[in-house]
Amino acid sequence: MMHSVERRDIILVVDDSPETLSLLTDALEASGATVLVAVEGANALALVDRITPDVILLDAVMPGMDGFETCRRLKRNKAVAHVPVIFMTGLSETEQIVKGLEAGGVDYVTKPISPDELIARIRVHLANARQTHSARAALDAAGRFLLSATREGRVLWSTPQATALLSAITSSLPGDSLMLPEAVRLWLTARRGEGAGSEAAAIDLPVTMPVPGTVRRLRLSYVGQIGPEELLLRILDDQSVPPEQVLRAKLNLTVREAEVLMWLARGKANRDIGEILGLSPRTVNKHLEQIYAKIGVENRAAATALAVTALAPR
Numbered sequence: 001m002m003h004s005v006e007r008r009d010i011i012l013v014v015d016d017s018p019e020t021l022s023l024l025t026d027a028l029e030a031s032g033a034t035v036l037v038a039v040e041g042a043n044a045l046a047l048v049d050r051i052t053p054d055v056i057l058l059d060a061v062m063p064g065m066d067g068f069e070t071c072r073r074l075k076r077n078k079a080v081a082h083v084p085v086i087f088m089t090g091l092s093e094t095e096q097i098v099k100g101l102e103a104g105g106v107d108y109v110t111k112p113i114s115p116d117e118l119i120a121r122i123r124v125h126l127a128n129a130r131q132t133h134s135a136r137a138a139l140d141a142a143g144r145f146l147l148s149a150t151r152e153g154r155v156l157w158s159t160p161q162a163t164a165l166l167s168a169i170t171s172s173l174p175g176d177s178l179m180l181p182e183a184v185r186l187w188l189t190a191r192r193g194e195g196a197g198s199e200a201a202a203i204d205l206p207v208t209m210p211v212p213g214t215v216r217r218l219r220l221s222y223v224g225q226i227g228p229e230e231l232l233l234r235i236l237d238d239q240s241v242p243p244e245q246v247l248r249a250k251l252n253l254t255v256r257e258a259e260v261l262m263w264l265a266r267g268k269a270n271r272d273i274g275e276i277l278g279l280s281p282r283t284v285n286k287h288l289e290q291i292y293a294k295i296g297v298e299n300r301a302a303a304t305a306l307a308v309t310a311l312a313p314r
Contacts, residue, residue: 009033010305012053014044016062027115041070048080051305060089068103075104084125153185165235168211250310260287265307
């Protein structure tokens with residue numbers, strides 16, 4: 001199994017006030033969160049394309065794109081539509097509060113902000129969002145990655161999520177049908193007509209397939225037989241790839257850069273990383289500079305957040 005990486009809550013703060021950013025960054029980091037900042041709506045929209053935060057704190061009134069429009073655009077992005085947005089505003093008029101909620105916000109706090117109150121609200125919304133996400137994940141595991149195929153390996157139907165994974169390992173047939181790789185076909189054929197014992201073994205013995213040109217592997221497992229020649233299968237990403245290989249492939253890093261970033265994501269200081277990898281602190285700094293440039297981030301917190309996101313089970 002993939003090595004576990006300690007997961008810190010990622011909070012994106014969007015505000016054009018340096019004083020507010022400083023206050024919230026200090027308070028939230030002291031509470032154990034990783035804080036990302038954006039000084040305008042456009043920056044926030046660009047940032048969430050690379051890193052998915054757990055909560056977004058959004059100033060309602062900013063020059064250019066205001067918080068309400070920023071929120072509406074965030075909610076149109078499927079990758080972050082589920083992320084709770086808490087508005088920060090100095091406005092007490094009811095219509096402005098309603099406008100924020102109508103734009104997709106789940107809550108609001110008024111300035112001057114009380115960090116303790118804000119952190120308490122964040123914890124409530126994190127718990128609610130995680131409960132919802134867990135239900136969705138359970139649904140995914142239960143049915144969103146299913147396909148049916150003949151024993152000869154021809155895919156009869158598949159869910160959209162399964163189709164996205166299958167596209168990496170299948171070949172096309174006339175009529176837009178897909179054919180599973182030979183190794184999978186042999187795996188299916190080996191389970192032909194040997195009774196209940198064979199069916200039980202099929203459940204316990206999934207087959208894994210490498211994705212050409214990557215370090216990813218896909219795992220197919222037998223679910224059951226739904227017709228004389230129709231088998232129900234589940235396909236998932238296999239999570240047994242070492243984390244440094246995942247980072248190298250997903251973020252286009254060298255082997256050494258991926259190792260440095262992996263230990264950074266585990267909360268290690270530069271000196272510790274140097275001792276683990278046999279590098280001088282100066283060399284570690286050089287690698288970090290190259291990593292920041294390659295993955296398009298400005299600082300250690302953003303690099304850590306991006307690494308943890310890349311390593312999270314899909």
